[in-house]
Structures are given as structure tokens and as C-alpha cells.
Amino acid sequence: MTTATLPPLRDRLGLPETAGRHRLIGAHLVDSLGTGLILAFTLVYFARTTTLTLAAIGAAVTTARLLALPTAIAVGPLIDRYGARAVAACGNALSALAYGGFLLAGQAWQIVLVCLLTQIGHVAYWTSSTGLVVLASAEGERTRWFALVQTLRNTGMGLGGALGAVLVADDGTGGLRALVVLNAASYAVAAGLLGSWRPAAATPAPAEPAAPSAKAPSAKAPSAKAEPERGGYRAVLRDRRYLLLVVVHLAFVFGSMIISMLLAVYLTEGLHRDAWLAGSLLVLNGVQVVLTQNAVARRLERFRPTRVVAAGALLNALSFGLFALLAAAPGWIVTAGLFAAMAVFNLAETVATPYAEELSVSLADPARRGRYLAVYQLSWNLGQAVAPALLTLLLGRGAAWPWLFLLVLSLAAVPGLLRLERLR
Structure with a gap:
């Protein structure tokens, strides 16, 4: 008589294999924590720490975001050449530097500059983040990894938003400056975690017969001699x-x-x-x-x-x-x-x-x-x-x-x- 064995708890919870990927998980969580810290308070920070009007600050932030629109197109070839991990780490490092620049920004052009650099860093990271999942996951676990990243993102942003709300509760600028320092530090930590993570080759997922309907439409596999640069965009x-x-x-x-x-x-x-x-x-x-x-x-x-x-x-x-x-x-x-x-x-x-x-x-x-x-x-x-x-x-x-x-x-x-x- 045989008894059915329950699948591992990890599988029942829908979690992917995380052994050897803890630095990647930490980087995602810390990055999202930093995003949550500053997400709702960028305009508030500049309104309290500069003499500019709210309209001028809003125009500066909007200008920076518009200038950053082509960033993803520039980042794509870098990912193909240097890999998603390196580009994501550099994006986080740039964000850390740019958020540190918030402490020195007092004029409209300076706000445009630091916000442009932060946006470039964010776009570089998020364009690369899908590639990080490809590096971390076995073929059969990619959707679980994407789900885990979404969970980490919501957790980090929620905690960051709550901490940010506490720091800006008073009417002064001390809490806001502390928020910016913590945010810059979080991106520096995330960059360090990604830079020190060495992904192993993804192991194949356990062999299980899959229903034909579960298969995603897939791109044609490239030949062994395919070159990333050929054809470009x-x-x-x-x-x-x-x-x-x-x-x-x-x-x-x-x-x-x-x-x-x-x-x-x-x-x-x-x-x-x-x-x-x-x-x-x-x-x-x-x-x-x-x-x-x-x-x-x-x-x-x-x-x-x-x-x-x-x-x-x-x-x-x-x-x-x-x-x-x-x-x-x-x-x-x-x-x-x-x-x-x-x-x-x-x-x-x-x-x-x-x-x-x-x-x-x-x-x-x-x-x-x-x-x-x-x-x-x-x-x-x-x-x-x-x-x-x-x-x-x-x-x-x-x-x-x-x-x-x-x-x-x-x-x-x-x-x-x-x-x-x-x-x-």
C-alpha cells in the first residue's frame, strides 16, 4: 500500500526555489523599500527645502521624466552586452548618487538634473529586472519568480511608505532630509547586493508532464551562432x-x-x-x-x-x-x-x-x-x-x-x- 506524499511547503505556497538567490531577493526588497520611502514625498521635499513654487517644482520633475523617456532604448543594448545584473546594479548605484544630490538641489535646473538621474537609474533597474528573473529561475518557475518579485515590491513599498509618513509627520525639514539619506542608502545597499550576487546556471525544473494549454507562445530559438548585436532594434x-x-x-x-x-x-x-x-x-x-x-x-x-x-x-x-x-x-x-x-x-x-x-x-x-x-x-x-x-x-x-x-x-x-x- 502506497501513501501519497504531500508536495513541499514551498511548492504548496507557490514559492520558487530561492537557494543561492538570497542577495537577489534582498536587493528587490531593499530597492522597493527605498521607492516606497520617497514615492509620495518628492514634491513635498522640494517644496519644504527650496524657495521654489509648487508649480515650478512640478514642472521641473515633469521635465526630468520627459527627458528620461529614451532611457529604456539606450539600456537595451547594454543589457545584451553586459548582462541584466550589471546594468541593474549600475542603475541602483546611479539612483543612490542622485538621491544624495537631492540634499544639494535648490534651483529648478538642479531639481531637473537630480530627478533626471534618478529616473534614468529607475528605468535601468526595471528594464533589467525581468532579466534578473531569467537569471535566477528555472524555466518552469519563472511565473513563480515574477509573483515573488511582485510580493517583495508591494511589501517593500508598503513598509517604505509607512516609514516615510512617520519621518515627514512634523512640519520641519529634518525628517525629510533623513528620508532622502535613508533612500540613497537603500539604493546603495541594493546595488551592492546585486553586484555581489553570482547567479548559477538555472537548473531545470522537475520533469512533470504539462498540459499543452499551459505552454506560452514562444519565440523561435536562435541558432548557436546568433549574435545579440545583429539586427538591433x-x-x-x-x-x-x-x-x-x-x-x-x-x-x-x-x-x-x-x-x-x-x-x-x-x-x-x-x-x-x-x-x-x-x-x-x-x-x-x-x-x-x-x-x-x-x-x-x-x-x-x-x-x-x-x-x-x-x-x-x-x-x-x-x-x-x-x-x-x-x-x-x-x-x-x-x-x-x-x-x-x-x-x-x-x-x-x-x-x-x-x-x-x-x-x-x-x-x-x-x-x-x-x-x-x-x-x-x-x-x-x-x-x-x-x-x-x-x-x-x-x-x-x-x-x-x-x-x-x-x-x-x-x-x-x-x-x-x-x-x-x-x-x-
């Missing part, structure tokens, strides 16, 4: 399937902007609710993603990544529809409706994010992966540049309009994702 731009993925991904980029750009102003200006409610919804987002991300990703491993991401788009559409309906809902149902809509949005995030990242790798030509990931990163850069103005413009026309726009965008992504299965 022209080869990427001729890849219709990958360009379709980048365009479709814009729907998720715009959707992700509700956290930082739309939710609080919609609640306070559109629904006339207290600001604390927005904070509680953000807490729900962080807690739900951290507690469920890996388990959700594990349960979806038997499905095609394209179908999983399409399901995430439909869940996004449902959540945006609920948010839009609340603009005309009776007051007694609004609070419960907000939490329900946010829970659906969080579920969409946990469903789609790891598998969208998996598609960004599996559809890329391995010989030009850096360039492919750079083009994919452009969807983030473009969305982050356009979303604030577009979403606030729509909100000015009516409380429901930005949500209806996001709903339509999410629904339009579904046929595009399914078309990825047919294009070759």
Missing part, C-alpha cells in the same frame, strides 16, 4: 507579435495608475469622501497582493499565460465598471462598493502581473532579450507620462469618465491577447 520592430504585446500591455499600465494618480482624487473630488478612505483602500491593495500573489500564480500555472492575462483584463474591466457605477450610487452603498471594487482590482493584479511578465520574456528572441525588454519597458514609460494628464482631464468632465475609459481599454486588450496565440 529593427529586428524587434519587425516582430509583430511582440509589438502587439507591448500595445496591449498599455491597458494594464493605465490601469495601474489608479493607485498613484486617480483613486484619492476620485474619492475626495468625485465622491466627496474623506481622504482616509483612499489610504485604507491602498492598505487593502498592499495586504491582499502580499498575502495572495504567489498562491494565485501557482493555481493558474496550468493555463496559457495569454488566457490568464486576458482574465486579468476582464477582472480589471469589472472593477473599473464598479468604480464608475459608484459615481451615481446612493451614499449608503458607496463605501462597501469601493472596497468591493478594490478587491476585484487587486485580484486582477495578482492574476495578470506574473503572466504578463512571463509573456514579455517568452515572446522575446533570447539573442536580443535586452532590446525586447527595453521596448516592453517603453509601455510603462509612455503610460506613466501620459496617464496623469489624461485621467485628470477625463475626471474633470465627470467622475465616471476615467473609469469608463479604463473599462473600454481593458476590454479592448482581451482580443489582442488572444490574437497573440495565432500570430507567429
Whole structure:
């Protein structure tokens, strides 16, 4: 008589193999901690430590972000030549140096300079971060690694945001300067962890028969003599399937902007609710993603990544529809409706994010992966540049309009994702 053996706890929790990767995990966590520290307080810092108007500071930060837009394109060939680990470590080191420069910035051009350098560092790191997962993971565990990175990111940003809120609680500048110093130090530590990490060759995943439907559409394997430099970005731009993925991904980029750009102003200006409610919804987002991300990703491993991401788009559409309906809902149902809509949005995030990242790798030509990931990163850069103005413009026309726009965008992504299965 044989008894069934339970899979290891790590497998039941949907966690990847992490032996030998602890420095990478630490780097992701520390990087996200630093991001959370400063994310909401950049404008506040310069407003309190300089004599510039808020409008001038905002214009300087926007100028820096626009100037940094081509960074991903420049970073792609560097990843192909020097590797994702080296580029990511340099990106973090540059961010550490630039945030240290915050302490010396007092004029508009200086704010443009330090914010430009921080943005270049961020883009270099995040363009490389997908390549770090490829270095760390066995072929069958990539989605688990993407899920773990998402969990680490939410954990770090949540802790960083909470610590940052404590440091800026008083009206002086001492706490803000301490925040900047801690932030610079966190990026320096992350750079050191990545620089000292030596990834071993990824070991094959345990051999298990996989359902055909679980396979992602894959790029053609390059020949043994393929050179990363050959073809350059022209080869990427001729890849219709990958360009379709980048365009479709814009729907998720715009959707992700509700956290930082739309939710609080919609609640306070559109629904006339207290600001604390927005904070509680953000807490729900962080807690739900951290507690469920890996388990959700594990349960979806038997499905095609394209179908999983399409399901995430439909869940996004449902959540945006609920948010839009609340603009005309009776007051007694609004609070419960907000939490329900946010829970659906969080579920969409946990469903789609790891598998969208998996598609960004599996559809890329391995010989030009850096360039492919750079083009994919452009969807983030473009969305982050356009979303604030577009979403606030729509909100000015009516409380429901930005949500209806996001709903339509999410629904339009579904046929595009399914078309990825047919294009070759």
C-alpha cells in the first residue's frame, strides 16, 4: 500500500526555489523599500527645502521624466552586452548618487538634473529586472519568480511608505532630509547586493508532464551562432507579435495608475469622501497582493499565460465598471462598493502581473532579450507620462469618465491577447 506524499511547503505556497538567490531577493526588497520611502514625498521635499513654487517644482520633475523617456532604448543594448545584473546594479548605484544630490538641489535646473538621474537609474533597474528573473529561475518557475518579485515590491513599498509618513509627520525639514539619506542608502545597499550576487546556471525544473494549454507562445530559438548585436532594434520592430504585446500591455499600465494618480482624487473630488478612505483602500491593495500573489500564480500555472492575462483584463474591466457605477450610487452603498471594487482590482493584479511578465520574456528572441525588454519597458514609460494628464482631464468632465475609459481599454486588450496565440 502506497501513501501519497504531500508536495513541499514551498511548492504548496507557490514559492520558487530561492537557494543561492538570497542577495537577489534582498536587493528587490531593499530597492522597493527605498521607492516606497520617497514615492509620495518628492514634491513635498522640494517644496519644504527650496524657495521654489509648487508649480515650478512640478514642472521641473515633469521635465526630468520627459527627458528620461529614451532611457529604456539606450539600456537595451547594454543589457545584451553586459548582462541584466550589471546594468541593474549600475542603475541602483546611479539612483543612490542622485538621491544624495537631492540634499544639494535648490534651483529648478538642479531639481531637473537630480530627478533626471534618478529616473534614468529607475528605468535601468526595471528594464533589467525581468532579466534578473531569467537569471535566477528555472524555466518552469519563472511565473513563480515574477509573483515573488511582485510580493517583495508591494511589501517593500508598503513598509517604505509607512516609514516615510512617520519621518515627514512634523512640519520641519529634518525628517525629510533623513528620508532622502535613508533612500540613497537603500539604493546603495541594493546595488551592492546585486553586484555581489553570482547567479548559477538555472537548473531545470522537475520533469512533470504539462498540459499543452499551459505552454506560452514562444519565440523561435536562435541558432548557436546568433549574435545579440545583429539586427538591433529593427529586428524587434519587425516582430509583430511582440509589438502587439507591448500595445496591449498599455491597458494594464493605465490601469495601474489608479493607485498613484486617480483613486484619492476620485474619492475626495468625485465622491466627496474623506481622504482616509483612499489610504485604507491602498492598505487593502498592499495586504491582499502580499498575502495572495504567489498562491494565485501557482493555481493558474496550468493555463496559457495569454488566457490568464486576458482574465486579468476582464477582472480589471469589472472593477473599473464598479468604480464608475459608484459615481451615481446612493451614499449608503458607496463605501462597501469601493472596497468591493478594490478587491476585484487587486485580484486582477495578482492574476495578470506574473503572466504578463512571463509573456514579455517568452515572446522575446533570447539573442536580443535586452532590446525586447527595453521596448516592453517603453509601455510603462509612455503610460506613466501620459496617464496623469489624461485621467485628470477625463475626471474633470465627470467622475465616471476615467473609469469608463479604463473599462473600454481593458476590454479592448482581451482580443489582442488572444490574437497573440495565432500570430507567429
